[in-house]
Amino acid sequence: xxxxxxxxxxxxxxxxxxxxxxxxxxxxxxxxxxxxxxxxxxxxxxxxxxxxxxxxxxxxxxxxxxxxxxxxxxxxxxxxxxxxxxxxxxxxxxxxxxxxxxxxxxxxxxxxxxxxxxxxxxxxxxxxxxxxxxxxxxxxxxxxxxxxxxxxxxxxxxxxxxxxxxxxxxxxxxxxxxxxxxxxxxxxxxxxxxxxxxxxxxxxxxxxxxxxxxxxxxxxxxxxxxxxxxxxxxxxxxxxxxxxxxxxxxxxxxxxxxxxxxxxxxxxxxxxxxxxxxxxxxxxxxxxxxxxxxxxxxxxxxxxxxxxxxxxxxxxxxxxxxxxxxxxxxxxxxxxxxxxxxxxxxxxxxxxxxxxxxxxxxxxxxxxxxxxxxxxxxxxxxxxxxxxxxxxxxxxxxxxxxxxxxxxxxxxxxxxxxxxxxxxxxxxxxxxxxxxxxxxxxxxxxxxxxxxxxxxxxxxxxxxxxxxxxxxxxxxxxxxxxxxxxxxxxxxxxxxxxxxxxxxxxxxxxxxxxxxxxx
Amino acid sequence: xxxxxxxxxxxxxxxxxxxxxxxxxxxxxxxxxxxxxxxxxxxxxxxxxxxxxxxxxxxxxxxxxxxxxxxxxxxxxxxxxxxxxxxxxxxxxxxxxxxxxxxxxxxxxxxxxxxxxxxxxxxxxxxxxxxxxxxxxxxxxxxxxxxxxxxxxxxxxxxxxxxxxxxxxxxxxxxxxxxxxxxxxxxxxxxxxxxxxxxxxxxxxxxxxxxxxxxxxxxxxxxxxxxxxxxxxxxxxxxxxxxxxxxxxxxxxxxxxxxxxxxxxxxxxxxxxxxxxxxxxxxxxxxxxxxxxxxxxxxxxxxxxxxxxxxxxxxxxxxxxxxxxxxxxxxxxxxxxxxxxxxxxxxxxxxxxxxxxxxxxxxxxxxxxxxxxxxxxxxxxxxxxxxxxxxxxxxxxxxxxxxxxxxxxxxxxxxxxxxxxxxxxxxx
Ligand code: SF4
Numbered sequence: 027x028x029x030x031x032x033x034x035x036x037x038x039x040x041x042x043x044x045x046x047x048x049x050x051x052x053x054x055x056x057x058x059x060x061x062x063x064x065x066x067x068x069x070x071x072x073x074x075x076x077x078x079x080x081x082x083x084x085x086x087x088x089x090x091x092x093x094x095x096x097x098x099x100x101x102x103x104x105x106x107x108x109x110x111x112x113x114x115x116x117x118x119x120x121x122x123x124x125x126x127x128x129x130x131x132x133x134x135x136x137x138x139x140x141x142x143x144x145x146x147x148x149x150x151x152x153x154x155x156x157x158x159x160x161x162x163x164x165x166x167x168x169x170x171x172x173x174x175x176x177x178x179x180x181x182x183x184x185x186x187x188x189x190x191x192x193x194x195x196x197x198x199x200x201x202x203x204x205x206x207x208x209x210x211x212x213x214x215x216x217x218x219x220x221x222x223x224x225x226x227x228x229x230x231x232x233x234x235x236x237x238x239x240x241x242x243x244x245x246x247x248x249x250x251x252x253x254x255x256x257x258x259x260x261x262x263x264x265x266x267x268x269x270x271x272x273x274x275x276x277x278x279x280x281x282x283x284x285x286x287x288x289x290x291x292x293x294x295x296x297x298x299x300x301x302x303x304x305x306x307x308x309x310x311x312x313x314x315x316x317x318x319x320x321x322x323x324x325x326x327x328x329x330x331x332x333x334x335x336x337x338x339x340x341x342x343x344x345x346x347x348x349x350x351x352x353x354x355x356x357x358x359x360x361x362x363x364x365x366x367x368x369x370x371x372x373x374x375x376x377x378x379x380x381x382x383x384x385x386x387x388x389x390x391x392x393x394x395x396x397x398x399x400x401x402x403x404x405x406x407x408x409x410x411x412x413x414x415x416x417x418x419x420x421x422x423x424x425x426x427x428x429x430x431x432x433x434x435x436x437x438x439x440x441x442x443x444x445x446x447x448x449x450x451x452x453x454x455x456x457x458x459x460x461x462x463x464x465x466x467x468x469x470x471x472x473x474x475x476x477x478x479x480x481x482x483x484x485x486x487x488x489x490x491x492x493x494x495x496x497x498x499x500x501x502x503x504x505x506x507x508x509x510x511x512x513x514x515x516x517x518x519x520x521x522x523x524x525x526x527x528x529x530x531x532x533x534x535x536x537x538x539x540x541x542x543x544x545x
Numbered sequence: 546x547x548x549x550x551x552x553x554x555x556x557x558x559x560x561x562x563x564x565x566x567x568x569x570x571x572x573x574x575x576x577x578x579x580x581x582x583x584x585x586x587x588x589x590x591x592x593x594x595x596x597x598x599x600x601x602x603x604x605x606x607x608x609x610x611x612x613x614x615x616x617x618x619x620x621x622x623x624x625x626x627x628x629x630x631x632x633x634x635x636x637x638x639x640x641x642x643x644x645x646x647x648x649x650x651x652x653x654x655x656x657x658x659x660x661x662x663x664x665x666x667x668x669x670x671x672x673x674x675x676x677x678x679x680x681x682x683x684x685x686x687x688x689x690x691x692x693x694x695x696x697x698x699x700x701x702x703x704x705x706x707x708x709x710x711x712x713x714x715x716x717x718x719x720x721x722x723x724x725x726x727x728x729x730x731x732x733x734x735x736x737x738x739x740x741x742x743x744x745x746x747x748x749x750x751x752x753x754x755x756x757x758x759x760x761x762x763x764x765x766x767x768x769x770x771x772x773x774x775x776x777x778x779x780x781x782x783x784x785x786x787x788x789x790x791x792x793x794x795x796x797x798x799x800x801x802x803x804x805x806x807x808x809x810x811x812x813x814x815x816x817x818x819x820x821x822x823x824x825x826x827x828x829x830x831x832x833x834x835x836x837x838x839x840x841x842x843x844x845x846x847x848x849x850x851x852x853x854x855x856x857x858x859x860x861x862x863x864x865x866x867x868x869x870x871x872x873x874x875x876x877x878x879x880x881x882x883x884x885x886x887x888x889x890x891x892x893x894x895x896x897x898x899x900x901x902x903x904x905x906x907x908x909x910x911x912x913x914x915x916x917x918x919x920x921x922x923x924x925x926x927x928x929x930x931x932x933x934x935x936x937x938x939x940x941x942x943x944x945x946x947x948x949x950x951x952x953x954x955x956x957x958x959x960x961x962x963x964x965x966x967x968x969x970x971x972x973x
Contacts, residue, residue, distance in 0.1 A: 027595075027621045027637040029644060036602040059661045061575020061694030064603045066925030072606075076932035078925065085571045088664070088695040102570070109906060121597035122661035122695070125628075150597060151625040383648075409615070 032382045032402045034357035034420055038148035038158025039120045040065055045162040046116055047079040047200040048228035050235075052166070053112035055103045057095070057130050058120035060085040072423050073201050082106040086123075096128045103134050107141070114233040115143045116166065121150035142233070144169045154380075156251040156332065157360060159199060163228055164255045170236035173264055190222040191290035194242045196257055196268075197249035198229040203335070203419040204433045205229065206426075208248060211435035212273065216246070218302045219283065221290050240264040244289040248272065248434070251332055251358060274338035276310055276346055276439045305436035310443045314347055325450070328353035328394035330377070330385055330403050331418025333361035335433070337368050339398045339417045342442060344372065353377065353392040355385065382406075393514050396450060401425075413449030495520070497530045504536065518543045562890055562899055564881060569904025572925055573854060573879055574607065575694030576702025577660065581608040582944055583706055584617040586730045589653040589759050592618040592706075593645065594692070595638065595670060596660030607941075617652070619645065623662055638673050639680075642687075652685060654759035656706060659691035686759070688713065698879040700777040700855045700944065703730055707755060710762060711784035714754075717766030725751045725811060726763055726790065728782070729775030732947035733757070739774075739798075739950055742808060746825050748815050765790055770814050772807070774798060774949060776889070777856035779882050796888045798949045799857075799957060800864040801833035806888070829951040836955025837868060840962040845870030847965065850917035852926060853877040853903050854940040861921070861943070863892045869958055873897050874915045877908065919965060936964045 035041075039056060043065055046054035056062070063083050069075045084102045086095045103117060117130040131145025144165050148158045195212060198205035209229065216223060224242040225235045239245075239260060245268040247257045257268035267289055273282035280303060287299045313319065327349045329339045333356045343349040354369050355377030356362075362378045369376035377388055386406045389397060397407040397414040401422045407414035416425060417433070431445075432438040496504075507515050515536075522539035523531050577600055580592045594600050601620035608616065621641045626632045638657075646652060655677070657670045674689040681687065690705040691697060697705055707728065717724070725748050727739060736753050743751045752763030754771075767789035773782060776797050786792060795810030796803050805826060812822045849871045851858045858878040865871040873893070877900035883890070893899075900908070905926075912920060913933065920930055920937045927937040938961055948957040 027623055027627055027632070027634070027641055029641045030598075030601045030620045030622050031616065032605055033598060033601045033620075033622075035598075037598040039599075040602065059575065059694035060571040060573050060698065061577065061603060061661070062599055063570075063572050063925060064574055064578075064606055066572070067923075068606055070926070070928040071924050074928060076929060078929045083570055083572075086695065088693075091665070091695065105906075121599045122665055125662060125665045149625070150599070151623060151628055154598065 028381070030382070032405070034380045034382070034400065034402060035155035036065075036068075037121055037150050038153045038155060038161070039118060039146075039150065040068070041155040041158025041160070042116065042118060042146050042148060042162040043069075043079055043081055044155075044159050044199045044201050045166065045228050046081060047075070048198070048230070049114075049166070050230065050232040051113040052080060052116065052233065053106050053110045053114075054079075054081045054116045054118070055084070055099070055106050055130070055134070056081055056118060056120055057084045057086070057099050057102075057123035057128060059087070059122050062120050062122075068201055072421065073426055074423070075200065079200075080110065080112070084123075091126065095123075095126055096133055099128055099130060100133050100137060103137055103139075107137075107139055112141065114141055114166070114170070115139065116146055116162065117143060118146035118148060119150075124150050142169050156358065159252050160255045160360075163252060164259060166233075167227070167236055167239065167256050168259065170233045171239040171260065171263070172237050173240040190220060191244075191292075192222045192224045192242045193244050193246050193286070193290075194224045194239055194266075195226045195246045195248060196253035197247055198226065199249075199252055200229065201419075201421075202229075202249065202252075203417075203421050203425060204431060204438075205249070207430050207432035208434035208438065210430065211432040211437055212246065212248065215273075215279075215283070215302060215435050216286070218298060219286060219290070219292065220298045221286065240266070242266060244268060246286065250334055251360070272334050272338060273434045274335070274438060275342040275442070276305075276308065276436065278338060278341065279305070279435055279439065308436035308439060310346060310436075310439040313443050319347075319447075322447070322450070323348045324350040325396060326350050326352045326392065326394040327396045327398060328389050328392050328403075329417070330355040330357075330389075330397075330399040332356060333358035333365050335418035337365065338433075340368070340372055342439070343398070343446075346439070347443070347446070349396070352394055353388055355379065355388070393511075395511075396446065398446065415446045415449055495523070495530055497532045500531050500533050500536050503533055515540070562893065562895070562897065565898065565900045567877075567900060567902040567904040567907070569902075569907065571698075571879070571903045572852070572905040572923060573903065574699040574923070575603070575661075576692035576697025576699065576705055577603055577658065577694075578607050578699055579692065579702030579706065580604060580618045580658065583703060583730060583755075586757070587654065587755050587759060588757055589651055590617065590656065591645065591649060591652045591654070592656045592658055593642065594618065594620040594658045594660055595663045595668060596620055596623065596658075597662045598622055600660045600662075617649070623666075628666065634668055635673060635676070639677065642677055642681075646681060646685060655681075655685055655687045656709065657687060657689040658702075658706075659689065659693055661693040661695045664691060664693045664695060686713065698856075700775070700857075701780075701880075703775070704778045704780045707778060708780040708784045710755060711765070711781060711788065714762050714765040714788075717764035717769060719767050721764075721766060721768045722750075723768045723770060723815065724749075724764070725815070726754050726765070726769050726771040726785070727751065728754045728771050728773050728778055728785070730755060731774055731949060735947045735949045735953065738952055742826070742829070742950075743811070746808065746812050746817055746822055748811060748817070767791075770811075772811050772814075773885060774807075775857075776860055776882070776885055779885060782885065794885075794888055796863065796892060797857075797860040799860050800868045800954050801830045801837065801951060802868055803860065803864055804833065804949070804951050804954065805830050810888075826951075833951040833954035834868075836952075837958045840955065840958035841869045843962040843965055844919075844958065846872065847918035848872045848874050848915070849919045849921065849961075850874045850912050850915060851876045851878070852905075852908065852912075852920065852922035852940075853879045853900065854921075854923050855944060856880060856882075857940075857943055858921070859886050859889050859893070859899075862897070863889050864957070865961065866894055866897075867892060868954075869961070871919075871961075874917050875900060875908075875911060877901070877903060879903070919961060921961075936968050938964050 069079045117134040134143045198209045245257050247253045247268050260266045271282040271285050273279040283302045327343050336356045340351050351372040357380040366376050398417045404414050519539040659670050670689040674687045678687040688709045690709040692702040756762045769790040771790050772793040793814045795807045798804040798807040862876040875898045881901040927939045930937050947953050
């Protein structure tokens with residue numbers, strides 16, 4: 027058993043629901059008790075979708091358990107088929123139904139419906155939402171995708187054959203973090219490059235569209251957590267290569283353009299490639315070089331999210347904003363190996379966990395000036411009084427803004443600059459706080475003035491808990507250090523003193539320690 | 546289960562109101578959801594669900610946006626190794642509870658809450674609770690109940706939790722003076738108002754169950770008279786009666802009329818003359834009616850359609866029909882407890898369409914065909930119905946908002962009027 031206050035991912039059937047809800051003309055019959063219907067509200071309330079997810083729940087009750095839950099399941103499939111007339115049906119079990127072992131796949135098969143029925147086996151006690159989404163997408167694509175009608179000539183370069191290169195876009199889903207806006211951004215980018223888009227899946231694709239997946243020259247994988255498995259299969263099956271760069275951040279977007287150009291057989295200096303790379307609306311690089319941004323230099327940032335977004339955030343934080351990555355973690359265990367390797371380049375120990383309490387401890391210990399995380403880390407940061415921006419699922423209604431807010435492409439980079447910088451204290455404001463600590467309106471935990479609601483709750487007071495160790499004067503000086511670095515200063519000083527056997531800590535010790543740790 | 550297209554069975558309620566019984570797909574929460582308000586109600590209680598990732602996800606999805614402080618609930622997620630017998634479920638539970646109680650030293654009452662998976666694998670939470678209670682006594686007592694979706698619907702989780710508390714309520718002496726127990730989790734402001742009203746009409750002592758703290762739970766004995774403040778507390782009522790308490794039958798305290806009848810029933814049980822009562826309550830009731838008046842102007846004559854959700858549907862329908870002049874198209878409720886609702890059913894218009902249970906697709910068909918002015922439904926259905934141009938009131942709000950008593954009657958009416966006002970107001 028695992029003690030869980032908040033979960034980073036839902037159960038795997040939620041992943042399957044995200045795929046089914048993304049697709050068109052697909053219906054999902056889920057063998058489950060009534061309470062599992064809560065999942066509808068994720069789509070209708072958090073994402074504000076206008077239609078219910080295409081899901082029928084069997085909603086068996088205790089009294090059905092002794093009777094015939096299998097017949098109930100078959101009736102539900104039959105009724106759902108009659109009512110919704112989907113082109114394809116997926117069937118499966120939620121955690122409770124998995125225990126009663128009714129075999130949804132076999133039962134649905136026995137009905138001999140005139141449409142494909144894809145059984146999903148999603149072990150609810152081992153796997154989680156993203157795995158479920160990935161597996162469901164893969165199983166559905168396997169059931170639908172056909173090779174291109176005419177065998178493609180040797181490839182690449184498509185562009186020299188006198189036709190536009192053709193790609194699929196794989197990965198965007200319902201309830202995905204900024205998927206709607208990322209997709210628009212990437213479509214525009216591919217348009218600038220002169221690349222035609224075949225199928226976008228799963229978001230908006232019908233089974234008939236999935237059948238055409240094999241026609242493309244290559245696949246663009248936007249979210250490996252969802253589409254990597256499918257892309258691998260398409261590569262084996264149809265010889266379609268896939269992109270490996272996720273275009274989040276300036277550098278990654280440039281690499282993505284180069285990768286896509288190469289897969290399309292476009293010359294690196296082709297006019298369309300040059301135009302795409304120019305990114306006429308890209309502002310992040312100049313904003314980051316602008317002198318007001320110098321205050322960002324080496325600000326401590328703690329990053330946690332799904333593997334893709336966390337790694338992208340780390341790259342942007344270090345290379346494009348000049349922050350110092352002091353913590354980097356993910357709940358995507360499926361990507362643990364790649365994640366570890368990448369984390370090494372930041373010189374931090376990767377945190378791979380889905381234990382919210384552990385993440386909370388690590389953040390508190392790292393004392394970052396900024397947390398980039400999920401809605402869970404937003405809770406933690408709020409409690410610790412640290413600014414936070416959300417970079418990854420799990421998400422909440424605020425993560426579906428009304429305006430276009432991509433994370434991908436050059437506009438995504440612009441949006442990231444705004445979203446991450448906004449919660450931070452501006453440079454001059456920070457200096458004023460440091461200079462005039464004793465101003466009665468700068469109480470010890472003064473928040474950034476532009477964030478009126480942001481009230482730190484857990485900034486420890488600099489109380490002299492152990493008078494033998496701190497001289498009063500030194501302690502008063504400590505209190506003049508802004509709250510967001512005070513804890514660190516205190517611990518460094520105490521460590522410095524302990525190593526040298528100094529007691530009590532005086533003003534001199536404080537400044538000796540400061541000098542010691544500043545190089 | 547009846548999934549055949551044959552016409553659904555029509556039964557008769559004791560009071561001769563016809564009831565359509567449906568057994569199809571239900572679009573309702575399970576009992577775990579009650580934890581979202583219960584964990585705030587009892588300030589030193591903690592709810593540990595023993596369940597799956599689904600249960601944890603349900604709780605956080607239902608509660609997520611509403612929880613600003615650290616929640617006093619968590620889930621012990623059953624994993625493959627527990628099912629495969631690689632880990633002893635009881636050892637695991639002990640380890641988790643120990644960790645939890647170390648982290649939250651303010652906790653005095655721990656509920657182990659069963660779920661569908663724990664029920665299906667027959668995890669004996671009763672024994673676990675007894676064992677843990679012995680271990681952590683006297684600081685913490687440990688109780689258990691089931692909030693599983695195979696056994697409980699939404700508010701029945703509160704019923705199960707309160708029913709679990711009944712056996713451990715302190716014993717009241719048999720020669721004690723008669724006391725009144727108000728049963729059901731109410732907001733603090735409502736409790737305080739009701740307490741003042743009871744004092745005014747001369748009923749004392751009055752206890753609220755559950756109390757705000759674990760150590761302050763009310764005493765119970767043969768001199769206890771109890772009155773339900775919520776319609777979904779059948780198990781709790783059964784338990785109270787088994788311990789000798791006397792029930793007071795009444796409609797529920799929603800609206801001016803409902804509150805007067807509810808207080809009146811309590812007063813009658815304590816031998817207070819009706820004339821004395823109306824003299825004391827007349828002003829409060831008039832104030833409630835005045836507060837409802839502007840909303841009545843919006844709601845009167847409008848048609849309302851209830852999807853089954855909280856079991857508050859019947860009392861709410863009575864309130865909307867009688868005090869606000871609304872027309873009832875369909876009143877569906879997950880379960881119709883005829884006994885506890887007898888006084889309510891008697892007040893409904895005789896041609897009302899009552900539905901017990903659900904077949905959500907068929908009900909949606911009926912709802913679309915009826916084109917009601919207002920649909921009361923759960924969160925999963927509200928936006929899709931709005932997108933179809935229907936106006937909705939999401940019902941979960943009725944559990945998180947103070948709605949009982951005279952001084953909330955206007956607020957309660959406003960909750961139903963607001964969606965209509967909003968629709969009329971927007972120019973987009
Ligand atoms: S219906 Fe059962 S499995 Fe689903 S969330 Fe409720 S208790 Fe858990």
